[in-house]
Amino acid sequence: MGTARILVTSAFLRPGDATDLALREAGFDTVHAPLRGQRKPGELESLLEGVSGVIAGSDRFDEGVLASARDLRIIARTGVGYDSIDTAAAASRGIAVCNAPGVNSAAVAELALTFILMLARKVPEAMRSVREGAWARPTGLQLDSSTLGIVGLGAIGRTVAQHAQALGMRVVAHDPYADRGYAADHDIALVPFEQVLDEADVVSLHIALTPETRHLIDADALRRMKRTAYLVNTARGPVVDENALIAALDAGDLAGAALDVVEEEPLAASSALRDHPRAFVTAHIGGSTSQARDESARVAVESVVDFLQGRPPRNVVNPGYRQNLVTG
Structure with a gap:
């Protein structure tokens, strides 16, 4: 089995930053595709090919998107809200969804x-x-x-x-x-x-x-x-x-x-x-301080790393995923 790939879509994260380095030091490959505005039809589905985890901004993960993500195991939001993610559909596919409560x-x-x-x-x-x-x-x-x-x-x-x-x-x-x-x-x-x-x-x-x-x-x-x-x-x-x-x-x-x-x-x-x-x-800037962003990214990375290395992640919002967890 090859190195797990992590997709990073939060617009404030960049290749080579602390989040990127932490994921790479944990043994993962990273792909950065920040969400700015609207994605083209099918773009997110293509980005998710071969991806095990997502550090997610505001991308919409609906049932169709999740159904196409055959290797996806965890989505960690760099924020508190998760209404952009169909948590029930994720749970049915054994995909954990985590947020970062309190950081902002x-x-x-x-x-x-x-x-x-x-x-x-x-x-x-x-x-x-x-x-x-x-x-x-x-x-x-x-x-x-x-x-x-x-x-x-x-x-x-x-x-x-x-x-x-x-x-x-x-x-x-x-x-x-x-x-x-x-x-x-x-x-x-x-x-x-x-x-x-x-x-x-x-x-x-x-x-x-x-x-x-x-x-x-x-x-x-x-x-x-x-x-x-x-x-x-x-x-x-x-x-x-x-x-x-x-x-x-x-x-x-x-x-x-x-x-x-x-x-x-x-x-x-x-x-x-x-x-x-x-x-x-204003353009949804409530959590846009350097302190809040740094902490939200740290919490999201911790969730992804823990999960993909076999440890239970914190701040899971769809615990039903465990009944459909794919192992091996």
């Missing part, structure tokens, strides 16, 4: 706080005015004594809450799985989802994409929010119904929105969100 919590929380500050003080509007030769001085929202509504009180949501409280904000949150003791100890009021929408001056989303959370922020949810409120999404794009959001922004039913994620990435050139006066979008 601080980075994403900091970006969410940045967005909150930029929206509250209307920084994009003020910058645009100066760029266009004017000198507008828009009236913003003082965060001290304002209310932040957090949807999803996991590691990122909790960190955002701490940052917001340091600025004097009151924090309300909705999460049916939240640690109630933690919330009580940290002065976070756990309330129904509708109450978050009713009370918050800023709503910040920190939830995974599931069938239940897809379009959680729809037209009805947006109508419940204050006309003066802002929406921040650093979670997953499809959590927000973009058409409903654009309609609410156009009608002035929402003061503004900041999105680091969108329903289809990259954002279509024709999207109204690209130059909407009440919104701004």
Whole structure:
């Protein structure tokens, strides 16, 4: 049996970097094919020929792609989310899927706080005015004594809450799985989802994409929010119904929105969100700090190396793969 090949698709990883060297020192060959934009039809299937493991960025591994990958044994995401991977299809083929939980919590929380500050003080509007030769001085929202509504009180949501409280904000949150003791100890009021929408001056989303959370922020949810409120999404794009959001922004039913994620990435050139006066979008940069990227790559490499050298990997999100594991 020849040397196992590892495909690396995360856009921030390069041949000769620490990740590449670690894989090669472990005895593997590496193939780099970073995902930037959209792949051509059949491109990923071709790249997976003869590949045993993947250090994966945001490539979509659906049932068809996985069915073509006859030698694939493990996919390790350099990130927390894994909604781009059909984990059930992977499990049925004995392919382990791992993520890197917690590695980018601080980075994403900091970006969410940045967005909150930029929206509250209307920084994009003020910058645009100066760029266009004017000198507008828009009236913003003082965060001290304002209310932040957090949807999803996991590691990122909790960190955002701490940052917001340091600025004097009151924090309300909705999460049916939240640690109630933690919330009580940290002065976070756990309330129904509708109450978050009713009370918050800023709503910040920190939830995974599931069938239940897809379009959680729809037209009805947006109508419940204050006309003066802002929406921040650093979670997953499809959590927000973009058409409903654009309609609410156009009608002035929402003061503004900041999105680091969108329903289809990259954002279509024709999207109204690209130059909407009440919104701004960044290109999924929540985890894009050097520290978060280094740690996510280290965790992904550890998972791949452990698995292919016969040790159980950490952070497996589809443990059912073991029932279909191919050995030998």
